[in-house]
Amino acid sequence: MDDYNFAYLDEQTKRMVRRAILKGLAVPGYQVPFASREMPMPYGWGTGGVQVSASVMTPDDVVKVIDQGADDTTNAVSIRKFFQKTADVAVTEHTGEATVIQTRHRVPEELLTENQILVYQVPIPEPLRFLEPRETETRKMHALEEYGLMHVKLYEDIAKHGAIATAYAYPVKVEDRYVMDPSPIPKFDNPKLESECIQLFGAGREQRIYALPPYTKVVSLDFEDYPFDPSKADHPCALCGCTNSYLDEVIVDDDGGRMFVCSDTDYCESRRKRGFTGPQFPLAGEAA
């Protein structure tokens, strides 16, 4: 434990990251550049999120890490172990108990509170990247609030697919000012961006931090005649029977068999503990 400074990063680095976070909170949705550090994991594994988490973490914090809603996937397990080793903090899988939650591609189903910080791992912070490749130009567009191009993308979706086909990383407008990429969360999670908790977004490779303070107005972009629709698979969870959670489709055999289960593993488990069951629970060959 003495081999590492608390939470791996040195104190000066944490100060630098905190300054970027504060600026991001002061200007919601604005991408603040910061001097991202090399982390002992590859880019794309959440280096940005880890730096943000490390900078806001205190020894009293309880940390939860999720990857696509699950606590037990490679990415989540390795980052959780990383903080156990370098910060010696308590960890949990229960959303309600955690004070710092680092997430990749999901917002927990359970509503978050003012005592919690949600840290997103962001691969590409720039919502206009694939529409306008020049960073000099996109910065100007953000500065001058020229966001017509974002709607051109949604127009193309409708023209091609008959509906807004963007299903994840769905662009939002923050406090009627900045257009922001909410990281690749499903658009089902977009309404949950208006939250009581602090939400921080860290992009390590791209060296950007942005933030949503509690109770910030976040509106998903749409057309008047094609309103935003936070859709999900039209099934109940096969294990816990929940009808309003985000579902993963799981292929169970090579004969077209499939089941839909909650992507938030902690949410699904806690529901089952409280006695809720779905059509396929308990699974065949497994004791209840």
Add this chain to the structure above:
Amino acid sequence: MSVTPLLEVQDLTKTYNGRIGCQNVSFRLYPGEVMGIVGESGSGKSTLLNCMAGHLAPDSGKVLFDTRVDGPRDTLAMSEPERRMLGRTDWAFVHQNPRDGLRMRISAGGNVGERLMAVGARHYGTIRDAAGDWLERVEIATDRIDDRPAQFSGGMQQRLQIARNLVSGPRLVFMDEPTGGLDVSVQARLLDLLRGLVRTMGLSAIIVTHDLAVVRLLADRLMVMKSGDVVETGLTDQVLDDPQHGYTQLLVSSVLQV
């Protein structure tokens, strides 16, 4: 009675590291008027056009535009947001190469609708109707609305670029060699279309070209440039039929006759 000019250029000068791009250009463009700028390659016509349209910063001079709200204002002294706003509402710029003016990876409808969305249109049906309407006006079949410009011929791309520019109802159009790179029959069709649009919409336009036939058809007035200087101005027919300056005489006599 005096009419306020839509655009007034005063002593516009642009140099590139001491070399003259264009110098001391002054003229007025009145509402509904089409001005042609002709001259050989390197005579400074494109430099002048880009300076007026705000793409290049001139060394000195003024470009006064009669804005809808505040009357004549120097666009060079405007703030960047104001100038860019002007660039996508009251102004339009038709590039010589349609690839410079179009988004090649976005459908024809999206290309035409972009300007509408840029000024706040948020109703898909309305945007699509306007796009379809404009494709028809530039003689592109409406069933090609979802095709990408890359699937269009050169002439269609150029017409699409014009539709994309005119959809917001601009008052001033800058055109840089709009017919360059097109074969003669396609050129003729495009010119016919442009002439119709300019007349029906009451557009003012500045057309840079080296093709005298283009200005003969479209332009009311003509400005002849050589080595960065304006050497002759006047009514188009007057300049072409009775050129006074030696260079203009050379230019007019160089046109190939079939």
